[in-house]
Amino acid sequence: MVKITDVARRAGVSPSTVSYALSGKRPISDETKRRVEAAIRELGYRPHAGARALASSRSNVLALVIPLRAGIHVPVVMQFAVSVVTSARRHDHDVLLLTQEEGEDGLRRVADAALVDALIVMDVQLRDPRLPLLRSLDRPSVMIGFPLESEGLTCVDLDFKAAGELCVERLAGLGHRVVALVGSPPEVYVRGTAFAQRVVQGFTAAAHRSALASSVHPCEATPAAARRLAERLLREHPALTGVVVHNEAVLEPLIDAFEQLGLRVPADLSVTAICPDETAAALRVPVTSVALPSAELGERAVELLMQKLTGTAVPQETLLAPHLTERASTAPRLA
Template identity: 70%
Template sequence: MVKINDVAQHAGVSPSTVSYALSGKRPISEDTRRRIEESIQILGYRPHAGARALAGNRSNVLALVVPLRSGIHVPIVMQFAVSVVTAAREYDNDVLLLTQEEGVDGIRRVADTALVDALIVMDIQLHDERLPLLRTLQRPAVLVGYPADPQGLTCIDLDFQAAAESCVDHLAGLGHRTVALIGSPPEVYARETGFAHRVSEGFTAAADRHGLTATSHPCAPTPAAARDLAAALVHQHPAPTAVVIHNEPLIQPMIDAFQALGHRVPQDLSVIAICPSETAEQATIPVTSVTVPAEEVGTRAVQLLMRKLDGTPVPSTTLLPPQLTVRASTAPRAA
């Protein structure tokens, strides 16, 4: 590991002079600063986070705002959080995780201190009450989510509308004419959470485009709710021959419930999901899915934030295109 003494020797200065160049505590000549910067680059020296903070008047801490509301699937939230922490460490930054549902007051409380340099905000609703404050905040912010009006904000997310459309396109291509969306818990829709509504919009738009019979069903994330919904769908007329699941905890329970009712997957019923790849792969019948790229979204959110902190222009909206992987749970509609 390259140390400050190595940089000093390479640049032909004392270690204290390198320290002054990093911290800005004392003035040094431009020629000396240039030599030190060149030595740092050549040797690959990474200044300690504290030195970087002193030099840039930064805390080197990012706030990750993740209100753990009802209906939130905690495991996938933690995937996002881990990716943010991992990416932040690449920039010698730490992450302050805020999980309380404090809304505007919580963001203002953190932003009004020198505790953090910038914020990543998750669980964005279409008409989120936090948006006006985030638009005027003096500290940079990146939203993981896409509100109804993204103007004046920096947003990144999976293109959930396109994800739902690709699911329906796949099923229509297999000849299915009656499909159902098994959606997020009812309270997620009631809050107008952006990703849930965009999945619903994409599902409906694609079904209309293909001339399919389509129904949508919010569902609590419990095995009992899965059994009740499966029974209702089986007795629906016409009964769906394929379902799109956008509710990670329900993927295996829904498969179990349909099979208990005598519906084989995929021979009698095709199943496709919007979920992390590992969730789809670990089901008893590997599920065709559009992956939720938690790691990529979290990493790119940090990258956008660091560019904003450096004063580099960034796109206002980044929507990642859906990636559909075909597995064993979908098949042509039975004749």
């Protein structure tokens, strides 16, 4: 194994000079730097990660905790993970993969062992049991998703309020005057100020601004509930021509139900959704949707961690702007 003393000897300098040439933490003359770099190249030197971590108390490794729960959309997780790895590499860091399964112990383990410098936790729940742990850890962390109480932590997520607005604005732009939001199951709203609520806020505010008639309908995540809701919507809002769906599970059954009830999508009814792109695109009628920007999310999470690692203060909450992709489920309102 080639070590720093080998490089130093070859370059005719001391080991500390090699270290400084590499880290840039002290000024080194161009001439010396050149010689050091040449020696490194010629010998194929690669600093020993463990030795480095021990001496500098920095492992240059980030932990990434990925969720396993059923109902999680796998490609989204994967895309996020890849983005985290790619971004981390740009900052000269590597990524250690942990599964949710290991739970809090896993987090504590890698943090206390100084195996990682910082942590990224996906799929944060409203009352996530890992919150107190993350607060108590002496390493920075970033959470994907917003818990109820994020005091002292750092969270990133899609701006669901803006996503709700965007969907409505699109429908309004197409001339629709009566819109409805098909939301998450009722219990999601009961739990508190969550992303589901934010969608409602955005939806309602934007409908108001555009002077649309609007209504909000939580919906159980079952095809039967979707069908009942479709019937009710037609009955109670006969002029309805625009629907925003924030409930992956009922998206397809809902559209089916509407069509069985005689409405064509998008000719008679325009549908937009907030859901993973893959879901929206794979439907029989590809749905115009606002996607979870997983790649951007991963990048931002890493960026925030890097700042925290350098001691820079970062905002407690970061909201990413939504982007809407036009697909086959939206059309201008027929006169």
